[in-house]
Amino acid sequence: MSWSTAKLNSSILQEPATPPNPSIDLLSIGGPVISPKPIWRYLGFYFNHRLNFNYHTHFYTTKCLSTLSAMKMLGNSSRGLLPIQKRLLYRTCILPIALYGFQLWFFKGAPIVKNITELKKMQQRAALWITSAFRTSPSEGIETIAGLIPITLHLRKLNGRHYLCYVSIPPSHAINSLLDSQHAKNQTPHKTATSKLTAKQQANLKSPIKDVNEWLNSVRNYFNPLYPLFSPGSRIVDHFSSRISFHSPSSSSDEDLYQHLQSLNLAFRSS
Numbered sequence: 189m190s191w192s193t194a195k196l197n198s199s200i201l202q203e204p205a206t207p208p209n210p211s212i213d214l215l216s217i218g219g220p221v222i223s224p225k226p227i228w229r230y231l232g233f234y235f236n237h238r239l240n241f242n243y244h245t246h247f248y249t250t251k252c253l254s255t256l257s258a259m260k261m262l263g264n265s266s267r268g269l270l271p272i273q274k275r276l277l278y279r280t281c282i283l284p285i286a287l288y289g290f291q292l293w294f295f296k297g298a299p300i301v302k303n304i305t306e307l308k309k310m311q312q313r314a315a316l317w318i319t320s321a322f323r324t325s326p327s328e329g330i331e332t333i334a335g336l337i338p339i340t341l342h343l344r345k346l347n348g349r350h351y352l353c354y355v356s357i358p359p360s361h362a363i364n365s366l367l368d369s370q371h372a373k374n375q376t377p378h379k380t381a382t383s384k385l386t387a388k389q390q391a392n393l394k395s396p397i398k399d400v401n402e403w404l405n406s407v408r409n410y411f412n413p414l415y416p417l418f419s420p421g422s423r424i425v426d427h428f429s430s431r432i433s434f435h436s437p438s439s440s441s442d443e444d445l446y447q448h449l450q451s452l453n454l455a456f457r458s459s
Contacts (some may be wrong), residue, residue: 297394
């Protein structure tokens with residue numbers, strides 16, 4: 189009796205817990221059984237239930253590493269592309285793919301250590317390919333020789349340029365309703381706007397919108413993308429077309445382009 193009771197207790201303790209996202213059974217109404225997936229893809233972004241975007245960064249860095257492996261056939265240390273050409277290929281064809289959607293996870297207070305580590309490994313492989321250095325070479329050294337900015341500083345630079353876009357968005361943009369009242373451009377604040385949060389909620393908030401608000405407070409010049417002077421018919425070339433002339437080379441040959449460049453240099457020096 190004691191053995192059967194112990195066996196029953198051990199079977200109860202070892203029974204697996206209920207999954208956090210159980211399946212939805214629609215067989216009673218003639219539908220299928222819908223099972224949840226750990227990853228959800230939407231517009232090229234990969235979401236999970238934790239919203240840490242680790243899989244998103246891992247997917248695109250793996251894609252970039254595959255592209256780097258394929259680019260090795262374009263040149264090596266003895267022949268093929270020059271290092272400056274390899275760097276140009278990396279900056280234009282690989283890095284934008286790796287940093288796609290980084291605004292979702294790169295903000296103050298976000299757990300970005302794993303994502304940054306993935307990107308650093310990818311850039312180290314790219315620097316080794318550009319410089320044709322040994323695999324045991326230090327990452328910071330070969331990145332400096334290759335002319336690559338550290339990935340963390342590059343993300344900060346792109347993030348600052350991204351925040352600058354919020355200054356010039358139209359007044360009817362939906363994001364304006366999430367910002368503070370002084371940056372909302374006369375839009376009605378949303379119920380989840382930062383202006384409607386308490387001081388404690390704002391202190392605990394970790395979101396790109398909070399970073400945008402803090403950055404916009406330091407901006408003094410605002411731009412209107414729909415300014416009337418920018419519309420066709422109101423520009424300088426429209427009002428003073430008789431006073432403006434364009435001088436272009438007669439053809440696209442190297443000789444004509446060189447002569448045109450020399451004439452421009454002469455006109456610039458004589459002015």
